[in-house]
Amino acid sequence: MEKRLKEKAMKLIYESSAFLGIAVVVVITAFLLSMGLPSMLEIGIFEFLFGTTWNPANNEFGIFPMIVNTIIVTAFSGLIGVTIGRFTAIFICYFVGTKLKKVLMQLVQLLAGIPSVIFGFFGVQVLVPLFSTLSSSGIGYGVMTSSIILGIMILPTVISISVSSLENADKLHIEGALALGASKEQSIYNVAVPSAKTGLMSAAILGIGRAVGETMAIVMVSGNIPEFATSFFQGIRTLTGNIVLEMSYAEGLHEGALVATGLVLFVMILFVTVGLNIYKTRSGKMKKGKKIVLDKCTESSCPQYVLSRTKEKAIKAFSLGCTSVTMMSLVGIVLFVLVKGLPHLSFDFVFGAFEYGGSITLLPSIVTTLMLIGFTVMMSVPIGVMTAIFLCEYTKNDSQFVKLVRMSIETLAGIPSIIFGLFGMMFFCELMGMGYSIMAGALTLTLMNLPTIIRTTEQSILEVPQSLREASYALGVGKTTTIFRIVLPSAMGGILNGIILSIGRIVSESAVVLFTVGSTKSMPTSPMSSGISLAVYMYILAGEGLHVNEAYGAAVVLLVIVLMTNLASHFIKNFAQRKNSKI
Amino acid sequence: MIKSRLSKLLLVGVMFMMSAMTIVLVGCGGEKNITVISREAGSGTRSAFEDIIGIDSGDVKASLISDKTNNVLTEVSNNINAIGYVSLGSLNDTVKPLKVGGVEATSENIVSGTYSMSRPFELVYNTQNGMTNVTAEFANFIKSSQANDIIVAEGYIPVVNDAKEYEVTTSFDSKQVLKVSGSTSVEPLFEKLFAEFESFHSDKVVLEMTANGSGTGISNATDGTVDIGMSSREIKDSEKEKVSVITLAKDGIAVVVNLDNPVSDISIESLNKIYAGEIIKFSSLTI
Numbered sequence: 062m063e064k065r066l067k068e069k070a071m072k073l074i075y076e077s078s079a080f081l082g083i084a085v086v087v088v089i090t091a092f093l094l095s096m097g098l099p100s101m102l103e104i105g106i107f108e109f110l111f112g113t114t115w116n117p118a119n120n121e122f123g124i125f126p127m128i129v130n131t132i133i134v135t136a137f138s139g140l141i142g143v144t145i146g147r148f149t150a151i152f153i154c155y156f157v158g159t160k161l162k163k164v165l166m167q168l169v170q171l172l173a174g175i176p177s178v179i180f181g182f183f184g185v186q187v188l189v190p191l192f193s194t195l196s197s198s199g200i201g202y203g204v205m206t207s208s209i210i211l212g213i214m215i216l217p218t219v220i221s222i223s224v225s226s227l228e229n230a231d232k233l234h235i236e237g238a239l240a241l242g243a244s245k246e247q248s249i250y251n252v253a254v255p256s257a258k259t260g261l262m263s264a265a266i267l268g269i270g271r272a273v274g275e276t277m278a279i280v281m282v283s284g285n286i287p288e289f290a291t292s293f294f295q296g297i298r299t300l301t302g303n304i305v306l307e308m309s310y311a312e313g314l315h316e317g318a319l320v321a322t323g324l325v326l327f328v329m330i331l332f333v334t335v336g337l338n339i340y341k342t343r344s345g346k347m348k349k350g351k352k353i354v355l356d357k358c359t360e361s362s363c364p365q366y367v368l369s370r371t372k373e374k375a376i377k378a379f380s381l382g383c384t385s386v387t388m389m390s391l392v393g394i395v396l397f398v399l400v401k402g403l404p405h406l407s408f409d410f411v412f413g414a415f416e417y418g419g420s421i422t423l424l425p426s427i428v429t430t431l432m433l434i435g436f437t438v439m440m441s442v443p444i445g446v447m448t449a450i451f452l453c454e455y456t457k458n459d460s461q462f463v464k465l466v467r468m469s470i471e472t473l474a475g476i477p478s479i480i481f482g483l484f485g486m487m488f489f490c491e492l493m494g495m496g497y498s499i500m501a502g503a504l505t506l507t508l509m510n511l512p513t514i515i516r517t518t519e520q521s522i523l524e525v526p527q528s529l530r531e532a533s534y535a536l537g538v539g540k541t542t543t544i545f546r547i548v549l550p551s552a553m554g555g556i557l558n559g560i561i562l563s564i565g566r567i568v569s570e571s572a573v574v575l576f577t578v579g580s581t582k583s584m585p586t587s588p589m590s591s592g593i594s595l596a597v598y599m600y601i602l603a604g605e606g607l608h609v610n611e612a613y614g615a616a617v618v619l620l621v622i623v624l625m626t627n628l629a630s631h632f633i634k635n636f637a638q639r640k641n642s643k644i
Numbered sequence: 645m646i647k648s649r650l651s652k653l654l655l656v657g658v659m660f661m662m663s664a665m666t667i668v669l670v671g672c673g674g675e676k677n678i679t680v681i682s683r684e685a686g687s688g689t690r691s692a693f694e695d696i697i698g699i700d701s702g703d704v705k706a707s708l709i710s711d712k713t714n715n716v717l718t719e720v721s722n723n724i725n726a727i728g729y730v731s732l733g734s735l736n737d738t739v740k741p742l743k744v745g746g747v748e749a750t751s752e753n754i755v756s757g758t759y760s761m762s763r764p765f766e767l768v769y770n771t772q773n774g775m776t777n778v779t780a781e782f783a784n785f786i787k788s789s790q791a792n793d794i795i796v797a798e799g800y801i802p803v804v805n806d807a808k809e810y811e812v813t814t815s816f817d818s819k820q821v822l823k824v825s826g827s828t829s830v831e832p833l834f835e836k837l838f839a840e841f842e843s844f845h846s847d848k849v850v851l852e853m854t855a856n857g858s859g860t861g862i863s864n865a866t867d868g869t870v871d872i873g874m875s876s877r878e879i880k881d882s883e884k885e886k887v888s889v890i891t892l893a894k895d896g897i898a899v900v901v902n903l904d905n906p907v908s909d910i911s912i913e914s915l916n917k918i919y920a921g922e923i924i925k926f927s928s929l930t931i
Contacts, residue, residue, distance in 0.1 A: 114702075116701065116702040117685060118685065118701040118702060119701075119702045121702070185718075189722075190722050193722065193723055197676065198676060198677060198679070198707070199676035199677065199679055199723060199724070199725040199726075200679050200707055200708065200723070201723075202708055280711070284707070284708045284709065285684070285708065285709035285710075285711070286706060286707065286709055295707070296706070296707050296708045296709065298709075306684055306709070306711055307684065307686065309686070309856045309857065309860045310686035310856065310857050310858075310859030310860035310863060311686075312863055416839065417835045417836075417838045417839035417842060419839065496869055497854060497869075579825075579854040579856075580854050580855065580856070581852045581853055581854055582853065583850065583851055583852060583853070586819075586821075586850065590821075590852060591852050591854060601712070601855075604710075604711065604714060604715050609718070
C-alpha cells in the first residue's frame with residue numbers, strides 16, 4: 062500500500078512541475094494583457110499601433126515607426142542570415158569531411174554562445190565608425206549596421222537547424238540521383254535541398270524569430286530615434302529598443318505603453334511560431350498525400366534538373382564564400398576582443414577588491430554572475446527534470462494536457478528575453494516587492510531556462526534503452542525507483558549538458574539581468590541585494606566611453622567563460638556518447 | 645527557363661549585397677549634415693539642456709539618441725559632423741567644448757554667472773518616510789568642507805558656502821546600506837563622496853547604487869525603493885509633493901564637437917535651431 066501511495070505522490074509531483082510550465086505561459090500572457098491592454102485602450106488602439114509620433118512627454122504613444130523598423134531590420138538581417146546560413150549549412154554537410162565538419166559545427170556553437178552585448182560592442186567599435194565614413198549622412202548607426210549584426214547573430218540558429226534537417230533528408234534520394242548519373246552538385250541542389258525544404262524553412266523562421274526579439278545588440282547599434290527608416294544610415298528604433306531604453310523610468314501611461322509594446326512584440330513572435338507550426342503540419346501532410354503531377358508540367362514550368370557547368374561552379378564557390386563569411390565573422394569578433402582586451406587584463410582588474418570611486422574591478426560582477434548561476438540552476442534543474450520525466454515516462458498516449466504542456470514549453474522557448482525582463486521586473490521586483498535583487502533575477506532566468514533543460518533532459522531520457530527499464534521492472538522494482546536508480550543515471554550526460562547550456566545562457570544574458578538585478582557595482586551581500594552581472598557590466602562599461610579598455614577586458618573574461626562552457630558541453634556530450642555505446 | 649529556387653535565392657542575395665555596396669559608395673563626398681546627438685528622454689542632462697536652449701522635448705530633431713553620458717563623447721570623438729552635450733565634469737580631451745555666446749565653459753564662469761548652461765545636481769528622498777540614519781549622516785557629510793574639496797576636484801561647483809569640517813554625529817555598530825539610484829551624470833561624484841564618507845565610518849556603511857537616469861532616481865525615491873534618488877536637473881514642482889530636495893552641487897553642461905571641427909563658438913539661438921532641425925550644416929552656422 063505504502064509503495065502505491067509513494068508512486069502516486071511522485072506522479073503528482075511530476076505532473077505539477079509540468080503544470081508549472083503552462084502556468085508560467087498563462088501568467089506572462091495575462092500580465093502582458095492586463096498591463097498592456099488598458100493602456101492601449103486609453104491611448105486608442107489605432108493611435109497606438111498606427112500613430113507615427115512617440116513622445117511620452119506629450120502623451121503621444123505611436124509605435125508604428127518602430128513596428129516598421131523592426132520589420133525592415135528583421136527582413137534585411139533575415140536575408141543576410143538565411144542566405145549565408147543556408148549555404149554554409151550546405152557546404153558543411155556536403156563539401157567537407159567528417160572531421161572538418163565536427164570542427165566547423167563546434168565553431169558555429171561557439172558563435173551561438175557569444176553574448177549579444179559583445180556583438181553590439183563589436184558593431185559600435187568596428188562597423189559604426191566604418192559606415193560613418195562611408196555613408197552620406199555621416200552616421201554609422203541604423204538599418205545597415207543593425208542588419209549585419211543581427212544577420213551574424215542568427216547564423217548559428219539557421220546553420221545548426223539546416224544542417225540537422227539536411228542530415229535527416231532521405232539519403233536514398235541523393236543516392237538515387239547519383240546513380241542516375243547526376244553530378245554531386247546537381248543531386249545536392251536539385252534533390253537533397255528540396256527534400257529538406259521543411260527543415261530549411263523552419264531554420265529560417267526560427268532565425269527570423271530570434272532577430273525580432275534581439276535587444277541589447279540592437280540598442281547599441283541602431284541609434285534609437287523613433288522615426289521611420291528612410292535610409293540605411295539613420296538612427297532608428299525597434300520595438301525591443303523602445304522597451305529597454307525607457308522602461309526603467311517610465312511611469313503611469315508611459316509604462317503601460319511600454320508593456321503594450323512588449324505585447325505587440327509577443328504577438329509578432331507568436332505569429333512566427335504559429336506560422337512555423339502550421340507550415341510544418343501542412344508540408345508534413347503534403348509529403349504523405351500528394352505526389353508531383355508530372356503531366357501538369359509544361360515546357361516552361363518543368364523543373365530543370367541539369368545545371369550548367371558555370372552555374373555549378375558558381376554555386377559551389379558561393380557556398381564556400383558563405384562559409385568563409387561565417388567563420389570570418391566569428392574569428393573577427395573573437396580576435397577583435399582578444400587583441401584589444403588581453404593587454405588590459407590584470408589580476409587587480411579581474412579579482413581586485415571593490416572600492417567606491419576606486420579603480421574598476423570585475424570581482425563583484427563575477428560573484429553576482431556566479432550567484433545568479435547557482436540559484437537559477439538550483440531552481441530550474443529540479444523543475445525541468447521533473448517535467449521531462451513526466452513527458453517521457455508518464456505519457457503513453459498524448460492527452461490534451463500533454464499537448465498543452467508541450468505547446469507551452471515551445472512558446473516559452475520562443476519568448477524573447479526582453480519580455481522575460483519586463484515580466485520579471487514588474488512581477489518579481491515590483492509586485493512581489495523583491496526590488497532589484499539577485500533572487501528576482503534568478504527566478505526570471507529560471508523561467509527562461511526551463512525549456513532548454515526540459516528539452517535536453519527529455520532527449521537524453523528517450524535515448525535510455527527501453528530494455529533497461531524492462532529489466533528493472535522484471536526484478537520487481539517500482540517505477541519511481543527505476544526512474545531514479547536506472548533512467549536518470551544513464552541520462553546524466555544529457556542533463557549535465559542541459560545545465561551547461563543554460564549556464565552559458567545565464568552568463569551571456571543581459572536584458573533580463575539589467576531589468577531584475579539592476580546595476581549595482583558593489584559586492585553583493587545577500588541573495589536579496591542588487592548586483593551587476595558580467596555581461597551587464599560590460600554593457601555599461603562599453604557605454605561609458607571613458608572605460609572602453611576595461612570593457613574590452615570584461616569582454617575577454619566573458620568570452621573565456623563562454624568558451625569554457627562550450628568545451629565542457631562538448632566533452633560531456635562525447636563522454637555520454639561513449640558511455641551509452643558501452644551499454 | 646525556371647531556375648531552381650536555390651539559384652533564385654542566390655541571385656537575391658548577391659543583388660542585395662551589391663546594392664548595399666552601391667549605397668555605401670554613392671554616399672561619399674560633399675559636406676554631410678550635422679549629426680545631432682541627444683540623450684534619452686529620462687536623462688536629467690537632456691531636460692536641463694532643453695530648458696536652457698528653450699526647446700520643447702517633442703520638437704527635438706535628433707539623429708542619434710545615446711542612453712549613456714559617455715556614448716555621446718565616443719560618437720562625437722569619432723564623427724566630425726557630430727554635436728552633443730555632456731556634463732562639464734565628465735568632459736575629456738577627446739572632444740572639443742564650444743564657447744557659448746563667447747563664454748568658455750569653466751567653473752569660474754558658472755560661479756560668476758556668465759556661462760549660462762548650468763544645472764543643479766539634486767539629491768531627493770521620500771518626504772513621508774523621512775531620512776534613514778545613514779541618509780541623514782550622509783546629508784551632513786555632503787555639506788562639509790571635505791565634500792566641497794571633492795566636488796571642486798571633480799570639476800563641479802559647490803553650493804555650500806563657509807562649510808565646516810565634517811564630524812561624525814552618529815556612528816554605526818552594524819552594517820548600514822544606503823540605496824541610491826538615478827542620474828548617470830551624478831554617479832561618479834557620488835561614488836567619490838561616498839568613498840570619503842566610508843573612511844569615516846570604518847566600513848560600516850555600504851552603498852548600493854544603480855545609475856539609470858534622473859527620471860528613474862526620482863521615481864524610485866518617490867515610491868520608496870531607494871533612500872536617495874540622484875537627479876541632474878531641477879526637481880519639478882509636481883515631484884516636490886512627494887520628495888524633499890538637497891542640492892549637492894552645480895554642474896555646467898558643455899556643448900561638444902569633434903576636435904577637427906572648425907567651429908569654436910555657438911549661440912544659444914543657433915543651438916536651438918540645430919536641435920530643432922532648422923540648421924542642418926555646420927557651414928551655415930558662420931553666415
